[in-house]
Amino acid sequence: MLSSLIFDMDGVLVDSMPYHAEAWMQVSREIGANVTSEDIYEIEGANHRLGLQWLFEKAGGNIDSDQYDRILQRKVDIFTSIADVKPFNGMADCLKAMKNNFRLAVVTGSERVTVESFMDQFFPGIFDVIVSGEDVHYGKPYPEPYLKAVELLGIEKEECLVVENAPMGVESAKRAGLYCVGVPTYVSPDKLSQADIVLKDHASLTDYLYTHLNNCSHNS
Template sequence: MDGTLVDSEKLWGVALEDLAVHAGGRLSAAARLAMVGNSMPVSMAIFREDLGQPDRPYAEDAAWLTERVAELFADGLVWRPGARELLLAVRAAGVPTALVTSTGRRLAEVALKTLGAENFDVSVCGDEVRAPKPDPEPYLTAARMLGVPIAECVAIEDSPSGVASAVASGAVVVAVPSDVALPSADGVHLRSSLAGVDLAHLAGLRRPF
């Protein structure tokens, strides 16, 4: 979702910088990039280490950050190039679709007001699985909920942890970097954007390279 469908990573960056100021510190650019695509617990661990405040209470910081991001999301989310067109084409063709995100349910529901809840048969959020990305559980859960084999799924990701999760699950993977560069990897179809990607292209990815 973040960075793949909508250009929301920048909003997360604003909220994290605000939280750092609230905590009396300053977040480094390296720490911010390390958080991209990761779950809230992992991101907050990076946050505490970067600020040199290892004893900060996780629950309070997570709640503060969630509310700040919700405010920013509510002001409007911008689609990534080609993402809306591809999603609508997939839905029009009746292809089962899942939203698989490291973001928690509270914020995902806010984002779905832009994305359209009707555009997804199921959604799996970071706070609804035992092992979030980069573990394959989120994608395996989504495939099970859809009732389709994971090998028949195409996962579209923008972050290292998301790509790792999708690859480990056994899905076909399209990687479209947003804020963090993604290296070429076996079995990963790397693109600069989703502009021009259509159903025929996705179907072709199921064939051998």
């Protein structure tokens, strides 16, 4: 029986990726490795270090590993200065309703300080488990983030479903052996073809979750 719901953060819970993309693009221009917003959305979900490495290899940039911390801090500073992040319509009320019947978790590549700030601001007291990019060695698309969430929730894999909006996140969930619901927030639906089901948008997502809640209530 379904007992837990696991959510990606950026692009699923909060509309933040355009600001992440702009911050990454500014940083890339500063070090001579121009990337596009589409490049960023392709690697959404990876933790910053893995994402940075992948991005600049793709762009033909050459970065020494000792520059990573400085570049990442610059990206965080830019993001913080420009971000006007909001939760997606209906998500806060939906999660409050889900909280009565399910354990809830967030699995994200973002740094913990950012995750906790958004959770405190938009979804206080809602989530039982948070797995940030700093909590795992191998972030998305590796399965470690979702396997860690399952472990922390204390459940079997068959007891949960994952909601993802990024190709790397979907790959991570499926490699962890979990049922995955895709929401194509910033990419075309075909990019999420590995998901078990791909919904149209956030309105479809909340309808889908309320259906599961109703089924759970009827079965209890």
